Amino acid sequence: MIYFDFAATTPLDQDAAEVYVKVAMEYFGNTQSLHDCGSQANILLENCREELAQLMGIHKKGLYFTSGGSEGNFLAIEALLSSPLKDGNHIIAGIAEHSSIHGVLNRLQKQGYDVTLIPFNADGLIDPELLLQSIRPETILITVQHVNSEIGTIQPIEKIAKIAKNNHIHFHSDFVQSFGKINLKAIAPLISSFSFSGHKIYGPKGVGGVYIKPEIPLIPFFPGGSHESGFRPGTLNVPAIAAMTAAAQKIIGRLEEDQNKFQLLRKAFIETLEPIKQWVKIYQADYERQLANIIGMRIAGIEGQWMMLECNRFDFAISTGSACQIGMQTPAKVTEALGLNKEAAKEFIRISFGHSSTTEDIIKLGETIVQIVEAFKPAPVID
Incomplete structure (x- = not known):
């Protein structure tokens, strides 16, 4: 076929697969363990974090590893809402956002949040002027996908980021379709948070990440976690993270x-x-x-x-x-x-x-x- x-989704890259197997066999320690096996796994983990941060032009302190884009979207939105820049309960999102975004928004509406959904124009783009007109004094979050996964249009993230900043609004973007296809270094630092995934770039399934500006004093959605600075619970999949990093290096290089x-x-x-x-x-x-x-x-x-x-x-x-x-x-x-x-x-x-x-x-x-x-x-x- x-x-x-x-x-x-994409097939796993051969080089990334080899990295996965090597790390799974040789760096199998829990990154939170204090013995040498755990320390070696943690050193590798932090090297991956630093490499990915450099590839995207962000500070490694704000980069957290997740199970993929859907979890990243969920955790990012919850984190931003835990630390809004002003009081309010209004969220603006694109109609064509990924189902993981709509799932979070539907739940938030039941909790009392008001959501405005923005359509595309004839070119498949969000109109920044329409978005600006939709802002209210109580607007605290904007979420717009960078690249639409179904028609491939690239949203004007720079303009939306400027609007958000001028109005003291957090801005989250789903980077799952743009990661590895577009140079993100000029865009990533402009927004409050973004998500990405490994299996869209010839890396493994079940691994991804989310970036949240380090200066945002977020409250983790899941309390009591010891991994990822308390941001997310669960033992990290270091082999998948290493393989995703290898795949990212390769695809961004071409x-x-x-x-x-x-x-x-x-x-x-x-x-x-x-x-x-x-x-x-x-x-x-x-x-x-x-x-x-x-x-x-x-x-x-x-x-x-x-x-x-x-x-x-x-x-x-x-x-x-x-x-x-x-x-x-x-x-x-x-x-x-x-x-x-x-x-x-x-x-x-x-x-x-x-x-x-x-x-x-x-x-x-x-x-x-x-x-x-x-x-x-x-x-x-x-x-």
């Missing part, structure tokens, strides 16, 4: 190479769809605000789930959106953010490229989709 669902490759693949795929262009709608922003390796689109008259199954029959793996959202059997959140009606939302599919993707394979996928559409003959798109 030819895999085109890299935005959902950022420019990947970006150039994915731009060419994106262009080739879109050109291949030319025979059915009257049925195809691709949701994307301008070049500067678009991650090239994620294509979110719909084909008029064909349900995305059916198209995904047809592609699967031809040995191509694509998706209908975020894997976490698919598990809920609901349309991708981005379709709501874009203002699509129920029928149009059901037509959404996502194709995402990775290191193993080739021009030949992406053209084969495009030709297969053309073949499926021409056999089905749906009605043309009406914008």
Whole structure:
């Protein structure tokens, strides 16, 4: 099967896998143990923390390891709400945020918080002016995903961070899709907190991290923890952290190479769809605000789930959106953010490229989709 669902997860990199096995066998001590085995594991852990902090341009003191992006989002939001910059109970978030964000927000609403959800404009971006207009005196938190996981648009984090700072509001961002694909050094220091995950960058599953500015006097959500300076309980998965660090070093070292490759693949795929262009709608922003390796689109008259199954029959793996959202059997959140009606939302599919993707394979996928559409003959798109 030819895999085109890299935005959902990636295969484990060979070098990262070797690091995992070596650390699991040779540095197996508990980092909190006082004997030499524990000390050696702790030294390795802190080396990983320092390396990742340098790669992202942040202070290592604010970097905590977690089980992944979802836990990171949860812990970051709770930490920021434990230490707001002013009194209030109002939160602003994007409609298209990851399900882990919406899960936290739904619970907070039951506790008395008021939440305003911001849609996308036609380019799949949050409008900073609309966000600014949504701010109230009691607004204490803004949470906006850096890169949308379903259409790949890159949100104006710098502008949002400035708005948040000027209004004394904490700003959290989900960096899961941008970590390893975009240079974060200029952006990461601007915000209060962000989350990231290992399995999106060819690292192991079940490991990630969250950054919270060290100067924020947070109160841990889980009391009494001894690991990660009390921020999170549970023995750390040092082998996975080391493997994730190795994967991060490798992918960040080839950022420019990947970006150039994915731009060419994106262009080739879109050109291949030319025979059915009257049925195809691709949701994307301008070049500067678009991650090239994620294509979110719909084909008029064909349900995305059916198209995904047809592609699967031809040995191509694509998706209908975020894997976490698919598990809920609901349309991708981005379709709501874009203002699509129920029928149009059901037509959404996502194709995402990775290191193993080739021009030949992406053209084969495009030709297969053309073949499926021409056999089905749906009605043309009406914008």
